[in-house]
Amino acid sequence: MRLNDDRKEYVAGSLDDSALFSDPWSLFGAWLEEYRATGVADATAFALSTVGPLGQPDARIVLLKDVQDGSLIFYTNYASKKGHDLAANPYAHALFFWPSLERQMRISGKVEKVDSAMSDAYFHSRPLGSQRGAIASAQSQPISGRPALELQFEAAETIAATELQRPAHWGGYAIRAERMEFWQGRPSRMHDRIAFTHTESGWSAVRLQP
Numbered sequence: 660m661r662l663n664d665d666r667k668e669y670v671a672g673s674l675d676d677s678a679l680f681s682d683p684w685s686l687f688g689a690w691l692e693e694y695r696a697t698g699v700a701d702a703t704a705f706a707l708s709t710v711g712p713l714g715q716p717d718a719r720i721v722l723l724k725d726v727q728d729g730s731l732i733f734y735t736n737y738a739s740k741k742g743h744d745l746a747a748n749p750y751a752h753a754l755f756f757w758p759s760l761e762r763q764m765r766i767s768g769k770v771e772k773v774d775s776a777m778s779d780a781y782f783h784s785r786p787l788g789s790q791r792g793a794i795a796s797a798q799s800q801p802i803s804g805r806p807a808l809e810l811q812f813e814a815a816e817t818i819a820a821t822e823l824q825r826p827a828h829w830g831g832y833a834i835r836a837e838r839m840e841f842w843q844g845r846p847s848r849m850h851d852r853i854a855f856t857h858t859e860s861g862w863s864a865v866r867l868q869p
């Protein structure tokens with residue numbers, strides 16, 4: 660495989676110094692809406708990085724489900740690998756890559772579980788199959804084979820729609836943003852980078868060299 664000659668120029672946009680004075684959540688919202696408007700599948704997907712108890716990083720894709728009070732909200736199984744990582748070290752990094760807009764977005768901060776009423780509301784807003792899937796799957800645990808997994812789902816299918824309950828080990832997390840960095844590709848690798856850090860007096864912003 661030869662990859663050395665794969666390259667492109669980044670020409671889709673720019674981020675001028677006025678961004679230094681903008682509210683990072685407004686800018687994030689505008690960028691995400693612009694990306695969603697392209698019609699791309701899973702536009703809200705981001706790579707969630709966690710760090711395990713021995714300091715090993717790990718990452719996986721999850722879907723952003725809300726932005727509330729300066730936090731990114733996503734849902735998962737609290738007993739999964741990521742759940743164990745976050746129990747040991749409640750900090751996470753969210754990485755969005757929006758290639759058609761030549762943008763990258765990095766957000767990091769402390770993580771907390773959302774309250775159970777919010778998790779219940781989201782759980783019951785999901786299609787019934789997804790609710791049953793969350794009940795059936797002990798996420799990240801090994802299983803003997805696909806047939807055993809199907810049996811677990813069939814057991815969840817016997818639960819009447821009105822009886823479905825969110826498992827206590829499934830729910831939302833909120834990543835409270837402490838740092839947000841916007842990256843816009845530019846020609847000749849002279850990209851724009853604006854990084855916001857949350858301080859006691861609000862957000863402070865700097866331009867970083869590419």
Ligand SMILES: Cc1cc2nc3c(=O)[nH]c(=O)nc-3n(C[C@H](O)[C@H](O)[C@H](O)COP(=O)(O)O)c2cc1C
Nearest residue numbers: 701704719720721722734735736739740741742799
């Ligand atoms: C497009 C896409 C969206 C996903 N969304 C979620 C999600 O919102 N929540 C989730 O728990 N897993 C989601 N997954 C699965 C995760 O990437 C991962 O396989 C799973 O959460 C187990 O990760 P862990 O073992 O590191 O905990 C998604 C995967 C993809 C590819």
